[in-house]
Amino acid sequence: xxxxxxxxxxxxxxxxxxxxxxxxxxxxxxxxxxxxxxxxxxxxxxxxxxxxxxxxxxxxxxxxxxxxxxxxxxxxxxxxxxxxxxxxxxxxxxxxxxxxxxxxxxxxxxxxxxxxxxxxxxxxxxxxxxxxxxxxxxxxxxxxxxxxxxxxxxxxxxxxxxxxxxxxxxxxxxxxxxxxxxxxxxxxxxxxxxxxxxxxxxxxxxxxxxxxxxxxxxxxxxxxxxxxxxxxxxxxxxxxxxxxxxxxxxxxxxxxxxxxxxxxxxxxxxxxxxxxxxxxxxxxxxxxxxxxxxxxxxxxxxxxxxxxxxxxxxxxxxxxxxxxxxxxxxxxxxxxxxxxxxxxxx
Amino acid sequence: xxxxxxxxxxxxxxxxxxxxxxxxxxxxxxxxxxxxxxxxxxxxxxxxxxxxxxxxxxxxxxxxxxxxxxxxxxxxxxxxxxxxxxxxxxxxxxxxxxxxxxxxxxxxxxxxxxxxxxxxxxxxxxxxxxxxxxxxxxxxxxxxxxxxxxxxxxxxxxxxxxxxxxxxxxxxxxxxxxxxxxxxxxxxxxxxxxxxxxxxxxxxxxxxxxxxxxxxxxxxxxxxxxxxxxxxxxxxxxxxxxxxxxxxx
Numbered sequence: 064x065x066x067x068x069x070x071x072x073x074x075x076x077x078x079x080x081x082x083x084x085x086x087x088x089x090x091x092x093x094x095x096x097x098x099x100x101x102x103x104x105x106x107x108x109x110x111x112x113x114x115x116x117x118x119x120x121x122x123x124x125x126x127x128x129x130x131x132x133x134x135x136x137x138x139x140x141x142x143x144x145x146x147x148x149x150x151x152x153x154x155x156x157x158x159x160x161x162x163x164x165x166x167x168x169x170x171x172x173x174x175x176x177x178x179x180x181x182x183x184x185x186x187x188x189x190x191x192x193x194x195x196x197x198x199x200x201x202x203x204x205x206x207x208x209x210x211x212x213x214x215x216x217x218x219x220x221x222x223x224x225x226x227x228x229x230x231x232x233x234x235x236x237x238x239x240x241x242x243x244x245x246x247x248x249x250x251x252x253x254x255x256x257x258x259x260x261x262x263x264x265x266x267x268x269x270x271x272x273x274x275x276x277x278x279x280x281x282x283x284x285x286x287x288x289x290x291x292x293x294x295x296x297x298x299x300x301x302x303x304x305x306x307x308x309x310x311x312x313x314x315x316x317x318x319x320x321x322x323x324x325x326x327x328x329x330x331x332x333x334x335x336x337x338x339x340x341x342x343x344x345x346x347x348x349x350x351x352x353x354x355x356x357x358x359x360x361x362x363x364x365x366x367x368x369x370x371x372x373x374x375x376x377x378x379x380x381x382x383x384x385x386x387x388x389x390x391x392x393x394x395x396x397x398x399x400x401x402x403x404x405x406x407x408x409x
Numbered sequence: 410x411x412x413x414x415x416x417x418x419x420x421x422x423x424x425x426x427x428x429x430x431x432x433x434x435x436x437x438x439x440x441x442x443x444x445x446x447x448x449x450x451x452x453x454x455x456x457x458x459x460x461x462x463x464x465x466x467x468x469x470x471x472x473x474x475x476x477x478x479x480x481x482x483x484x485x486x487x488x489x490x491x492x493x494x495x496x497x498x499x500x501x502x503x504x505x506x507x508x509x510x511x512x513x514x515x516x517x518x519x520x521x522x523x524x525x526x527x528x529x530x531x532x533x534x535x536x537x538x539x540x541x542x543x544x545x546x547x548x549x550x551x552x553x554x555x556x557x558x559x560x561x562x563x564x565x566x567x568x569x570x571x572x573x574x575x576x577x578x579x580x581x582x583x584x585x586x587x588x589x590x591x592x593x594x595x596x597x598x599x600x601x602x603x604x605x606x607x608x609x610x611x612x613x614x615x616x617x618x619x620x621x622x623x624x625x626x627x628x629x630x631x632x633x634x635x636x637x638x639x640x641x642x643x644x645x646x647x648x649x650x651x652x653x654x655x656x657x658x
Contacts, residue, residue: 067504067520067521067522067525068490068521069499069524069525069537070497070499070537070538071497071499071500071503072496072497072500072515141485159491209438232484232581259414287513289510289513289515292500292504293504295491295493295496296490296491296492296493296501296556297490297491298489299454299457299459299485299490300485300490300491301457302458302459302476303457303459303479303483303484303485304480304504304505304507304508304560305476305477305479305480305481305507305508306476307476323449347497349495349496349497349540350493350494350495350496351496351500353533
């Protein structure tokens with residue numbers, strides 16, 4: 064006889080399949096749309112050719128466009144979107160705050176400042192290898208400062224104080240960044256084009272640069288997804304359930320900040336992904352982070368791939384910064400959340 | 410068994426508890442009573458290991474238990490715990506199994522069995538798939554108690570388990586605790602506001618006022634007009650163990 068099981072909030076195979084389908088379609092659409100006419104079939108055929116070696120009859124020119132230009136960009140969008148979205152979901156869990164995200168907490172601004180300093184200090188320009196570590200330091204410092212201010216006011220109990228502290232920290236760090244840029248006019252152009260958010264790639268280099276961070280951060284945050292559910296009932300209860308609440312919280316904040324930093328250092332400040340995607344998923348699936356985090360990765364990846372397609376294509380050949388596209392979607396969503404939940408927010 | 414010797418808690422220069430000595434044998438239900446601000450919740454927090462204190466607290470003879478071992482011995486229900494909106498009853502009660510799971514593990518058959526059993530005892534089977542924020546006050550309180558019971562700890566600390574419940578639900582919850590205590594041989598420590606119910610359910614009462622234990626014993630020794638009038642600054646009469654407020658004539 065099998066033991067009866069309770070209907071618990073778990074990642075259902077159908078949801079996972081749905082998420083993978085959405086992501087797969089976004090990737091194919093993202094790789095097919097562009098100045099050169101590529102059919103979705105050719106995208107799939109090229110992927111089969113490159114990965115399995117079988118000749119599927121795609122012309123070398125098209126295969127080159129898909130494999131060397133389109134797909135690296137799509138892959139980078141997928142990783143960056145997935146990381147920002149998982150980081151946003153993790154911040155929301157740790158701070159028990161549905162409006163927390165890398166942007167609003169100041170983490171993205173801190174990462175931006177760190178990466179800017181790294182770029183300005185590197186003599187030959189370009190995106191130095193230590194932009195990511197510098198961005199990480201900036202992101203952690205920013206989140207640390209925002210939470211310290213929030214807890215000094217009211218122990219981070221209210222949604223509003225933490226976000227206000229995050230906004231204040233972000234403004235301050237952005238001011239420092241602007242000041243640095245004004246002093247170093249030679250790098251303004253380069254930094255600005257990056258800071259506004261873009262997933263431009265030169266081949267697969269950027270993808271490989273960010274992959275290890277994505278694997279480590281997202282993988283470890285997935286591990287902590289049950290812990291996030293336990294933290295939801297409060298630190299005192301979590302502790303009496305045998306969970307070291309402070310240490311768990313710290314590890315999760317560090318991982319989410321590292322994911323934010325890696326994303327920001329390759330593609331600048333892209334707002335609202337970490338807010339909108341986990342929140343949409345929470346509305347659909349309920350509040351368990353065991354479901355939210357994996358789906359947030361898939362959904363965030365798909366969202367950013369599509370946003371980048373719009374950014375490239377809407378006013379082609381000119382590109383709009385992807386941060387503008389995500390804000391066009393995300394800011395109204397944020398306003399709607401405020402209107403909808405404003406009365407219930409503490 | 411819980412033994413407290415000379416337990417004191419101070420926050421800044423304010424003394425919250427001072428010199429509390431108490432021994433709670435296995436299987437006893439101790440009711441902690443006292444006026445607002447007497448230190449009842451603080452005492453429960455000390456027992457739960459959630460409050461820095463001086464003096465010594467031994468649980469089954471051990472002091473300085475680690476977080477993990479303590480979680481197998483003591484379940485604690487806060488007075489107003491965070492209730493995550495949108496979480497389902499079954500998931501919430503299952504969180505009580507956390508001490509029994511490996512660090513990153515998931516629930517095994519035995520965890521499902523325990524939670525199903527707890528839901529049955531608390532008459533919550535039909536609510537398993539309901540969201541916490543759709544429950545009535547009485548249902549919610551039973552769910553919170555369910556989480557504490559799913560932990561399967563031999564000692565259960567309850568900070569005002571019947572606050573915000575109507576009289577019927579108060580009785581229902583207290584009867585249930587009493588039944589569980591005898592079937593599972595639980596040691597219960599609960600703080601209580603209602604003196605009549607406090608006189609009816611726990612075996613032993615402890616009256617604290619301004620951080621000090623002023624009386625400790627069976628209800629008839631603790632619920633006396635002198636003690637209640639003196640420490641609650643209330644006008645009462647006590648008849649057959651029932652504390653009745655009286656209006657000034």
